[in-house]
Amino acid sequence: MRNNPPLRLRTPVALLRDWHYWNSIVGFAALHDVHHEEGEKNRDRIEVEMGRRKLEIPDWRLRSHGERMRQRQLAITRERKRIKRPPPRSHPSRRSFLTGLAASVALVPLAQTSVNLLSKVLALIPPAEAATSAQTTVANIMHYGAKALGRSAPASNYYTSLAALQADYPMATALTNEMDWLAFQKANTIVSNTGGVIFCPAGSYVFCNSNSLTDRSGQLGPLKAVGYPGIGSVSVLGEFGATIFQWPVDLGKSRPITSGNPYGYAGAIICGDYTDPHGSSAGYFQDLIFIGPGAGSTLGISACQMVGIMTNDRRALTRTTAFGFYAGVYVIGGQTRWSECYFEKNYYGAYWARHTAEFGDMEFDRVDFSLNNRAGIGCAPGDTGPVTSLFNKCIFDAEPYGIFKESQGYTSMNNGNVLYDDEFYECQFENIGNAMIGDGLSVGGGFTGSISGTTLHVTAISSGVMLSPGQVIVAGIGAPIAIAAGTYIVQQLSGKGGGMGTYAISVSQTVVNEVQVASRGSFIYNTKISGSQFMWGATWRITAEPQLGIIQCGGTIGLYIEHPIITFGWTPGVDCLFEIGQIVGSQPGSYTPQQGFRISGDVSTLLQNCITTGKGFFGSASYITPSAAMLDNNRFWQGETTFAAGYQNTIVGSVVLANSSGVTLCAGTPSDNVQGVLILAAVWGVVAYQGDVNVACGTNGIAGGQYVRTAAGGIVTSASGANDTTSKVIGYALKASSSGLVAVRLQGMK
Numbered sequence: 200m201r202n203n204p205p206l207r208l209r210t211p212v213a214l215l216r217d218w219h220y221w222n223s224i225v226g227f228a229a230l231h232d233v234h235h236e237e238g239e240k241n242r243d244r245i246e247v248e249m250g251r252r253k254l255e256i257p258d259w260r261l262r263s264h265g266e267r268m269r270q271r272q273l274a275i276t277r278e279r280k281r282i283k284r285p286p287p288r289s290h291p292s293r294r295s296f297l298t299g300l301a302a303s304v305a306l307v308p309l310a311q312t313s314v315n316l317l318s319k320v321l322a323l324i325p326p327a328e329a330a331t332s333a334q335t336t337v338a339n340i341m342h343y344g345a346k347a348l349g350r351s352a353p354a355s356n357y358y359t360s361l362a363a364l365q366a367d368y369p370m371a372t373a374l375t376n377e378m379d380w381l382a383f384q385k386a387n388t389i390v391s392n393t394g395g396v397i398f399c400p401a402g403s404y405v406f407c408n409s410n411s412l413t414d415r416s417g418q419l420g421p422l423k424a425v426g427y428p429g430i431g432s433v434s435v436l437g438e439f440g441a442t443i444f445q446w447p448v449d450l451g452k453s454r455p456i457t458s459g460n461p462y463g464y465a466g467a468i469i470c471g472d473y474t475d476p477h478g479s480s481a482g483y484f485q486d487l488i489f490i491g492p493g494a495g496s497t498l499g500i501s502a503c504q505m506v507g508i509m510t511n512d513r514r515a516l517t518r519t520t521a522f523g524f525y526a527g528v529y530v531i532g533g534q535t536r537w538s539e540c541y542f543e544k545n546y547y548g549a550y551w552a553r554h555t556a557e558f559g560d561m562e563f564d565r566v567d568f569s570l571n572n573r574a575g576i577g578c579a580p581g582d583t584g585p586v587t588s589l590f591n592k593c594i595f596d597a598e599p600y601g602i603f604k605e606s607q608g609y610t611s612m613n614n615g616n617v618l619y620d621d622e623f624y625e626c627q628f629e630n631i632g633n634a635m636i637g638d639g640l641s642v643g644g645g646f647t648g649s650i651s652g653t654t655l656h657v658t659a660i661s662s663g664v665m666l667s668p669g670q671v672i673v674a675g676i677g678a679p680i681a682i683a684a685g686t687y688i689v690q691q692l693s694g695k696g697g698g699m700g701t702y703a704i705s706v707s708q709t710v711v712n713e714v715q716v717a718s719r720g721s722f723i724y725n726t727k728i729s730g731s732q733f734m735w736g737a738t739w740r741i742t743a744e745p746q747l748g749i750i751q752c753g754g755t756i757g758l759y760i761e762h763p764i765i766t767f768g769w770t771p772g773v774d775c776l777f778e779i780g781q782i783v784g785s786q787p788g789s790y791t792p793q794q795g796f797r798i799s800g801d802v803s804t805l806l807q808n809c810i811t812t813g814k815g816f817f818g819s820a821s822y823i824t825p826s827a828a829m830l831d832n833n834r835f836w837q838g839e840t841t842f843a844a845g846y847q848n849t850i851v852g853s854v855v856l857a858n859s860s861g862v863t864l865c866a867g868t869p870s871d872n873v874q875g876v877l878i879l880a881a882v883w884g885v886v887a888y889q890g891d892v893n894v895a896c897g898t899n900g901i902a903g904g905q906y907v908r909t910a911a912g913g914i915v916t917s918a919s920g921a922n923d924t925t926s927k928v929i930g931y932a933l934k935a936s937s938s939g940l941v942a943v944r945l946q947g948m949k
Contacts, residue, residue, distance in 0.1 A: 336389065336390050336392070336393050336394065336395030336396070337395055337396045337398055338386035338389050338390045338395065338396070338397050338398065339386075339398045339400065340379075340382045340383050340386045340397060340398070340399055340404075341382075341400055342386075343381075343382040343383075343385045343386050343389075344357075344367070344368075344378050344381065344382045344385075345378065345379050345382035345383065345399075345402075345404060346378050346379055346382075346404075347379065347400070347402025347403060347404050348402075348403070348405070349402070349403035349405065349443075349445075350405060351377065351405055351408050351447075352377060352378045352379065352405065353374065353375050353376065353377055353378070353408065353410075354368075354371065354373075354374050354375070354376050354377075354378055354381060355374040355375065356378075357378065358374060360374075361373065361374055364376075364381075367385075368381040368384070368385055370384045370385070370388070372414045372415055372416055373410065373414035373416070375408065375410035375411075375414050375416075376411075376414060376416045377405055377406055377407060377408060377411075377416065377417070379404040379405055379406055380406040380407065380416055380417060380419070383397065383399075383404075383406070383419055384419070387419070387420060387422065387433065390433050391422075391423045391433055393431065394423070394425070394430065394431035394432050394433060395433065395434075396433075396434045396435070396436050397433065397434070397435045397436070398436050398437075399435065399436070399437045399438075399442045399444075399487070400437075400438060400442070401437075401438040401441030401442055402441070402442065402443070403443040403445060404442075404443065404444050404445065405445045405447065406419060406444060406445065406446055406467075407446050407447065407448050407450060408447070408448060409448055411448055411450060412448070412450060412451070412453055417446060417448070417450050417465070418450060418454070418465055418466055418467070418468070418469060419444075419467065419468035419469070420468050420469040420470065420509075421469045421470065421471060421472065421473070421480075422435075422468070422469070422470045422471065422480055422482065423471075423480065423482075424471040424472040424475070424478050424479065424480050424511070425471075425479060425480060425481045425482070426479040426481060426512070426513070427479070427481060427513060427534075428481070429481030429482060429513065432480070432481040432482035433480075433482055434482040434483045434484070434485070435468075435482075435483075435484050435485075435487060436485050436486065437485065437486040437487040437488075438486055439486040439518055440486075440488075442486060442487055442488065443488045443490060444467065444468075444487060444488065444489050444490065445490045446467055446489075446490070446491050446492055446505065447492060448492055449491075449492040449503040449504060449505050450465035450466075450505040451465055451503070451504040451505055452464055452465065452504050452505075453465045454466075457473050457474045458474060458475070458476045459472070459473035459474055459475060459476045459478065459531060460473045460509075461552075461553070464504070464505065464506045464509070464525070464529060465504075465505045465506070466505065466506045466507065466508070466509035466529060467489050467491065467505070467506070467507045467508060467509075467521075467524070468489075468507075468508055468509065469509040470482070470508070470509060470510050470511040470514050471511035471512070471514075471531075471532075473509065473511075473531070476531065477512075477532075478511055478512065478531075478532070479511055479512035479513050479532060480510070480511035480512065480513065480514050480532075481512075481513040481514070482513075482514060482515070483514070483515040483516070483517060484508065484514070484515070484516050484517070484519045485516075485517040485518060485519065486517070486518050486519075487518075487519050487520070488519075488520045488521075489507045489508060489519070489520065489521040489522075489524075489527070490522065490523050491503060491505060491507055491521070491522065491523030491524035491545070492505065492523060492524075493523045494522075494523055494524060494525065494544060494545050494546045494571075494572055495572065496572075497572065498572055498573070498599055498632070498739065498740075498741050499572060499573055499599065499741040499743070499744070500546075500572060501525045501545075501546035501572060501573075503523070503524065503525055504525050505524060505525060506524050506525050506526045506527075506528075506529040506550070507521035507524040507526065507527045507528060507529070507542075507545070508521055508527070508528045508529065509529045509531070510528055510529065510530055510531065510532065510535075511531050511532045512531070512532025512533060512534055512535070513532065513534050513535050514532070514535055515535050515536050515537070515538075516528075516535075516536075516537040516538070516540050517537075517538050517539065517540070518538070518539050518540065519537075519540045519541075520540065520541040520542070520543075521541075521542050521545070522541070522542070522543045522544040522545055523544060523545065524545045524546075525545065525546045525547070525550075526545055526546065526547040526548075526549060526550035526577065527542035527543070527545045527547070527548050527549055527571075528542060528548070528549040528550070529549075529550050529552060530549055530550060530551050530552060531552055533559045533560050533561045533586070533588070534559065534560045534561070535560075535561055535562075536561070536562040536563075536564065537561070537562070537563050537564070537566050538564045538565065538566070539564070539565050539566070540566045540567070541566075541567045542566070542567065542568055542571075542575070543567060543568075543569050543570040543571065544570050544571065545571050545572070546571060546572045546573050546577075547571055547573060547574055547575075547576065547577035547603075548568035548569070548571045548574070548575040548576060549568065549575070549576050549577070550576075550577045550578075550579070551576065551577065551578045551579060551583050551584050551585065552579050552583065553579030553580060553581050553583045559586040559587045559588065560587055560588070561585065561587075561588040561589070562588065562589045562591070563588065563589065563590045563591065563593050564591045564592070564593075565591065565592045565593065566590075566593045566594075567593070567594045567596075568593060568594065568595050568601070569594055569595060569596035569597055569598060570596065570597050570598060571598045572598070572599075573598070573599055573600060573603055573741075574598060574599065574600035574601065574602060574603035575595040575598060575600075575601050575602065576595075576601070576602045576603070577602075577603050577605065578602070578603065578604045578605065578617055579605055580604075580605045580606060580615065581615065582615070582616055583616070584604070584616050584617045584618055584619060585618055585619070585621050586616075586619045586620060586621070587619070587620040587621070588620075588621045588622075589621070589622050589624070590621070590622070590623045590624065590626055591624050591625070591626075592624065592625050592626065593623070593626045593627075594626070594627045594629075595626070595627065595628045595629070595631070595635075596627060596628075596629045596630055597629070597630040597736060597738075597739055598630075598631065598632065598739055599631070599632040599633045599634075599739055599740060599741045599744070600631065600632075600633050600634055600635075600636070600637050600639075601628045601631055601634070601635045601636060602617060602618070602635070602636045602637075603637060603638070603639065604617040604636075604637070604638040604721040604752065605638075606638050606639065606640055606668070606669025606670075606687075606719070606720070606721070615638075615719070615720030615721040615722060615753060616721075616722055616723070616724055617636060617638070617721050617722065617723055617752060618636070618723045618724070618726040619723075619724045619725065619726070620724065620725050620726065621726045621727075622726070622727045622728075622729070623726075623727065623728045623729065623731055624729050624730060624731075625729070625730045625731060626728075626731045626732070627731070627732045627767075628731065628732060628733045628734070629732060629733075629734045629736070629767065630734060630735075630736025630738070630739055631733065631734070631735060631736055631739065632735075632736055632737065632738070632739035632740030632741060632746065633740055633741055633744055633745070633746050633751075634746065634747075634748065634749065634750060634751040634772070634778075635733055635749045635750055636723065636749075636750045636751070636752060637750065637751035637752065638669070638719055638721040638751060638752055638753070639669075639741075639744045639745070639751075640667050640668075640669050640670060640719045640721075640745070640751070641665030641666065641667040641670075641697055641745055642663065642664065642665050642745075642747065642774070642778065642780070642818060642819075642820040643664065643665075643666070643670050643716070643717035643718040643719060643753075643780060643820070644660075644661050644663065644664030644665075644716065644717065644718075644820045645660075645661045645664065645675060645714060645715070645716050646659060646660040646661060646664060646666070646714075646715055646716075646717065647659040647660075647712060647713065647714055647715070648712065648713075648715055649710055649711055649712040649713070650682070650704065650708055650709060650710035651709060652707050652708075652709075653689075653703055653704050653705070653706070653707045654692070654701055654702070654703060654704070655672065655688070655701065655702040655703075655704050656701055656712075657694070657698070657699050657700055657701070657702065658699060658712060659699065660698055660699055663819055663820050664717070664820060665697035665698075666688060666691070666697050666698070666702065666717050667688065667691075667697060668687075668688050668689055668690050668691070669687060669688065669719070669720075670687060670688050670717040670718060670719060671686070671687045671717070671718055671719070671720050672686045672687060672688065672704065672715055672716070672717055673686075673715065673716050673718070674710075674713065674714070674715060674716075675713065675714030675715055675716050676714070677714070678713040678714050678715065679711070679713060680710050680711060680713060682708070682710060682715065683706045683708045684706075685705060685706055686704055686705055686706045686708070687704065687705050687720075688702050688703070688704055688705075688717065689702070689703040689704060689705055690702065690703050691703075718753055718780055718781070719752060719753030719754075719780050720753050721752040721753045721754075722752060722753050722754040722755060722756065723750075723752055723754075723755045723756075723757075723758045724755075724756050724757055725756065725757035725758075726757065726758055726759070727759045727760075727761060728758075728759070728760045728761070728763075729760075729761040729762060730761065730762050730764060731763065731764065732763075732764040732766075732767040732768075733749055733763065733764075733767060733768050733769050734767045734768035735768060735770065735772075745772075745773065745778075746772045746773050747772045747773050747774040747775065747778035747818065748771065748772040748773075748774060748775045748776055748777050748778030748779075748818060749769065749771075749772065749776055749777060750777045750778065750779060751772075751778045751779075752778075752779060752780070753779075753780040753781065754779060754780055754781035754782065754783060754795075755779050755781075755782055755783075755795050755796050756783055756784070756795050757794065757795070758795070758796050758797070759794075759797045759798070759799075760797070760798040760799075760800075761798075761799050761800060762799065762800040762801075763798070763800050763801070763805070765800075765801050765804045765805065769804075769805055769808065770808045770812065771808060771809055771812050771814035771815075772814075773814075774814060774815065774818055774819060775809070775814050775815040775816060775817055775818045775819065775881075776805060776808070776809060776814070776815070776816050776817070777796070777816065777817055777818070778817075778818040778821075779796065779817060779818060779821055780818070780820070780821060780822070781795075781821065781822045781823075782795035782796045782817070782821065782822075782823040782824065782827045782828045782840075783795045783824050783827055784824055784826060784827030784828075794826075794827060794828070794829050795823070795824065795827035795828060796827065796828040796829070797828075797829045797830075797831070798829075798830055798831070799830075799831035799832075799833070800831075800832075800833060801832070801833065802830050802831065802832040802833075803832050803835075806878065806879050806885065809879060809881070810879065814881075815847075815879075815881035815882055815883060816830075816840075816879055816881060816883070816885055817840060817881075817882075817883045818882075818883075819844075819847075819881075819882040819883075821844075821882075821883060823840050823883055825842045825857070825859055826839055827839075827840075828840040828883075830885060832890070834890070835890050835891060836878075836887045836889060836890025836891060836892055836945075837887065837888065837889040837890055837949075838875055838878065838885055838886050838887035838888055838889075838890075839874075839875070839885070839886060839888065840883045840884065840885055840886075841855055841862075841874070841877075841883060841884040841885070841886055842857055842858055842859040842874060843858060843859050843860060843861050843862060843863075844882050844883050845861060845862045845882065846862055846877060846880055846881060846882065846883070846884030847880055847881050847882050847884075848880065849862065849864070849877055849880050849884060849913075850877070850880070850895055850913070851877055851878060851879070851880050851893075851895075852876060852877060852878075852892075852893050852894050852895035852940055853876070853877045853895050853913035853914070854871075854873055854875075854876055854877075854894065854895070854909055854913050854914065854915060854929065855873070855874050855875055855876070855877050855884070855886050855913070856871060856872050856873060856874055857872050857873070857874035858872075858874075864912065864913030865909035865910070865911075865913055865914075865926075865927070866909070866911055867908075867909050867910040867911040867912075867916075867925075867926045868909075868926055869924055869925070869926055869927065871909045871926055871927040872927075873909065873927050873929055873948055874886055874888065874948070875887050875888035875945070875948060875949075876888075876892050876893075876894050876929075876943075876945065878892055887945065888945060888948040888949040889945050889948065889949060890944070890945060891933060891942060891943070891944050891945075892942070892943060892945065893940045893941070893942055893943075894907065894914075894915050894929075894940065894941055894942075894943045895913065895914045895915070895939060895940060896914050896915050896916065896936050896939060896940065896941045897910075897912070897914045897939055898939070899914065899915070899916040899917065899936070900917075900935075900936055901915070901916070901917045901932045901935065901936040901941045902917070902932065902935050903932050903933065903934040903935050904931060904932060905917045905918070905931060905932050906918040906919075906920055906921050906923065906928050906930070906931045906932075907928070907929060907930060907931065907932055907941065907943055908923055908925060908926045908927060908928045908929065909926040909927045909929065910926065915929065915941065915943070917932075921946075928946075928947065929943065929945055929946065929947065929948060930943045930944050930945040930946040930947070931943065931944055931946070
């Protein structure tokens with residue numbers, strides 16, 4: 200058997216099994232007489248002994264809470280006097296006692312051990328006040344008057360006056376307070392003194408009613424604000440699948456506005472100090488089900504405003520469920536782990552708030568963010584979203600967006616990160632209505648307009664450009680007047696939707712009629728998505744919002760998609776596969792080049808999906824810096840986007856030159872600066888510069904094994920050899936030409 204850790208490092212559950220704990224607190228000294236027995240027989244004897252020594256309190260449910268506490272203390276005193284401490288020489292060591300107890304429990308089925316035996320053991324623990332400062336407090340809320348009836352149980356059913364109620368529960372505000380709420384708050388007060396665990400046995404607890412908005416009850420906590428390493432922290436433990444917390448009434452946005460809660464959300468439970476946006480509340484939630492008043496079933500709309508778990512830095516969640524809230528989890532802080540959790544049927548499964556700089560170092564293992572009215576994860580406007588976080592086998596299913604970036608309130612184009620230094624491994628994005636990752640905005644672009652006060656007058660707009668609330672407005676190249684920082688569209692006031700007309704903007708100013716640019720502020724930075732699935736689901740689309748591409752955001756710097764599971768879709772949206780406003784990387788020739796976008800795997804299938812649907816790989820209104828978007832088809836070929844837009848009508852197989860000024864094909868001269876061979880004709884074409892591809896040769900006959908060189912009109916012809924200087928040699932034919940194409944192994948282009 201492995202060595203037991205020192206007492207000071209023991210977990211709360213481990214402490215419950217400690218012989219000294221039983222001997223000094225509960226009085227089960229006689230248990231050492233049976234600890235040498237084995238198997239099922241020993242387990243039965245232990246339970247019989249526990250039952251024999253169970254404190255006999257006459258029909259405690261018929262007594263008031265105060266009377267029950269007095270009778271319980273008297274019974275404890277009688278029990279301690281009756282049981283004599285065994286002679287020291289017969290005491291087993293802690294290790295031998297644990298060895299015997301472990302052997303006795305080892306043969307019990309897991310479900311019985313974790314629910315049946317643990318419940319019985321915890322039920323025998325006296326009130327937490329009896330614990331000393333040297334011991335971890337475990338407070339069973341049933342000992343503090345919780346009813347767990349699954350329905351309303353107000354204090355008025357058990358108390359005749361507020362004074363009597365406050366004598367037992369100082370935090371009580373009215374006789375309309377729920378007994379389950381009072382019991383939890385009292386247990387939290389006790390445990391907060393030394394740190395420990397609030398244990399909530401199997402049952403359905405109701406914490407609010409129709410009076411809670413006026414009597415200011417219903418919100419659990421706040422749990423103690425404790426930083427690393429969590430000494431003195433408060434955790435909450437339930438029983439898997441059987442401990443249910445309910446809030447049948449929406450508590451809404453009824454709480455004071457603070458720096459940690461700028462919207463005034465009421466929460467089911469609050470962790471830590473929400474007046475401190477950098478605070479911590481170390482501890483854990485385990486085996487709990489939070490049920491809110493219900494978010495409704497209308498996509499894009501929430502029927503309630505209260506949030507579920509208002510977490511904080513270093514608060515771990517294990518097998519925790521939250522549904523029926525505006526947000527199942529309201530996230531402040533990071534540096535923690537969520538495992539096997541379910542955040543479903545909310546407006547947002549989890550919501551990253553906008554008022555902390557500590558979103559980071561989080562791990563999400565098999566977390567289900569599905570069936571939400573808008574998105575599995577929502578990110579507030581501004582510099583807010585998951586940072587340096589790992590998503591492992593998480594599920595985003597049957598909802599409009601997997602991850603959604605709110606748009607109102609950007610202060611600049613670089614102030615809207617959605618994902619920053621994150622990694623996704625084998626995650627599922629299935630039945631997605633609008634986008635895997637998106638901001639819900641239309642494609643921006645150039646237009647001409649003037650500004651008077653807070654009104655933008657759009658007089659002309661470029662083809663394909665759509666304006667929408669949330670887009671950032673900046674002056675175009677060469678415009679005489681700069682536009683104030685933080686200017687974005689608030690709403691359209693008149694005119695054709697997204698086109699010419701008037702718009703309300705966020706900053707008052709005066710600007711003459713000039714070229715302006717509208718763009719989305721959302722961006723993804725240095726993030727990897729590996730081995731993940733994506734599939735559209737029309738049923739879950741918000742029809743008033745665009746479905747332009749799998750990813751819809753303002754820009755990417757360092758987005759890497761590895762081995763997309765193409766069996767499950769990865770087909771284009773209305774416009775393209777990836778509707779990214781700007782794909783920006785390091786300038787060509789940089790010592791440490793940074794790709795704006797990179798994808799590897801079965802890219803040929805993705806290109807074929809684009810060809811079949813007549814869509815682009817990237818958006819028609821995108822801007823891509825040279826060499827910023829790279830494609831790798833499992834090393835069979837490698838390529839990138841064209842240096843300029845406008846290749847939608849170019850013949851596939853044409854030899855494209857590296858020219859960012861416009862569409863340019865080879866001319867058959869030694870100066871041909873070849874970028875690659877066009878393999879996808881779209882506004883932003885895709886060219887291959889390495890590998891095996893088909894190249895246009897017109898009527899030129901080329902034999903297998905011959906080197907090929909550029910010719911006029913974007914085609915190739917046969918070369919005399921690898922060193923032919925007549926024009927640029929780009930590789931050699933793998934077989935004879937046929938039907939105007941020749942298969943070529945490309946060489947010497949990059």
